[in-house]
Amino acid sequence: MQPRGIDKETVKRGLRTSYLAARSDHTSRLIDGYASILARFHKRPMVLHDLLQEAANFLQRQFRLRWVMIGQKSSDGLYRYEVMSGVRPEVWEKQSARTYTKEEFAPEVKGFFNAAEISRLTRAYLEEDNPLAQEDMVKINRPILLKSTRRSQEDALEGDFLDTLILSPDNDLLGWIDCSGTVTGKFADPMTIRWIELMSAVLGAAISTQ
Numbered sequence: 164m165q166p167r168g169i170d171k172e173t174v175k176r177g178l179r180t181s182y183l184a185a186r187s188d189h190t191s192r193l194i195d196g197y198a199s200i201l202a203r204f205h206k207r208p209m210v211l212h213d214l215l216q217e218a219a220n221f222l223q224r225q226f227r228l229r230w231v232m233i234g235q236k237s238s239d240g241l242y243r244y245e246v247m248s249g250v251r252p253e254v255w256e257k258q259s260a261r262t263y264t265k266e267e268f269a270p271e272v273k274g275f276f277n278a279a280e281i282s283r284l285t286r287a288y289l290e291e292d293n294p295l296a297q298e299d300m301v302k303i304n305r306p307i308l309l310k311s312t313r314r315s316q317e318d319a320l321e322g323d324f325l326d327t328l329i330l331s332p333d334n335d336l337l338g339w340i341d342c343s344g345t346v347t348g349k350f351a352d353p354m355t356i357r358w359i360e361l362m363s364a365v366l367g368a369a370i371s372t373q
Contacts, residue, residue, distance in 0.1 A: 189225075193358060196221045200365060204372075214369050216246040218362055223248040226355045227346045232258060235329070235338030235370055242268070242338070249343075265336055268328065278326065284360050287350075290322030319344020325351060329363045329370065337370045 185191050200221065203214045215233050223231040230249035237243050242263040247255050267276070278286035291313075311320055329338040340363055344350050351359065 193225060196225060197361070197365065200362075204369065209369070209372065211369060211373055212245060215366065216248075218366060219246045219248040222340070222342065222359060222362060226342075226351060226358070228351065229343040229346055231343075232341045233338065233366070234263075234341075236336065237262075240265075242336075244341075245338075268326075268336060268339065281325070281356065282360070284330070284363060285325055285327045285356055288324050288326060290320040317349045319348055319350045323350070325356065325359075327356075327359050327363050329367045331367060331371055337367055340366075 200214060200217055203209055203217070215235070219231045219233050222228060228249070230247065232244050232247045232250060234242055234244040242265070244259050244261065247258070250258065276288055277292040278288050279292075280286050313320055323344060325342050327340040327342075328336060329340065331337050340359060342351065342359065
């Protein structure tokens with residue numbers, strides 16, 4: 164006797180149930196977040212500031228980062244922070260007033276920052292390599308935690324941050340994403356860095372349309 168095959172309705176229910184289960188996992192929520200940001204491309208006019216703010220809020224919330232700041236190139240050719248998420252107001256007042264030149268985004272700038280290249284887009288700025296002057300303490304969210312002891316290579320100190328460049332198709336610097344360690348005091352893991360680099364590509368496309 165030939166065995167009975169699987170009923171087609173069982174197949175349909177199984178596919179639907181598996182899909183609904185997948186919608187609740189972390190990766191699926193990330194996809195939903197990126198889809199929401201991409202949907203802003205259809206709005207006319209697209210308000211770039213609002214898109215950048217949504218991106219900063221999303222990255223901080225989904226990856227449990229202490230703070231995120233996103234900057235872009237201004238009309239005068241200098242680079243400024245545009246939006247933040249998780250930064251104390253008095254710190255943001257100081258950070259948003261700062262300006263940078265394109266040359267200052269090189270991995271090593273004498274008298275400025277010193278970074279370790281993680282990938283083509285992302286650099287790590289470590290507290291030990293970039294000691295702050297007393298006047299720069301007001302630009303740190305929790306200055307009392309500076310000079311803490313790093314007990315493992317995953318530990319992110321208060322003065323550590325990752326910087327992911329936002330590039331145009333011809334590799335011109337359009338902006339950047341700065342992010343702290345996580346709320347548990349660790350660096351973003353490699354897949355989180357890849358997700359942040361994907362966001363830099365989305366933001367690059369958005370900035371290029373302006």
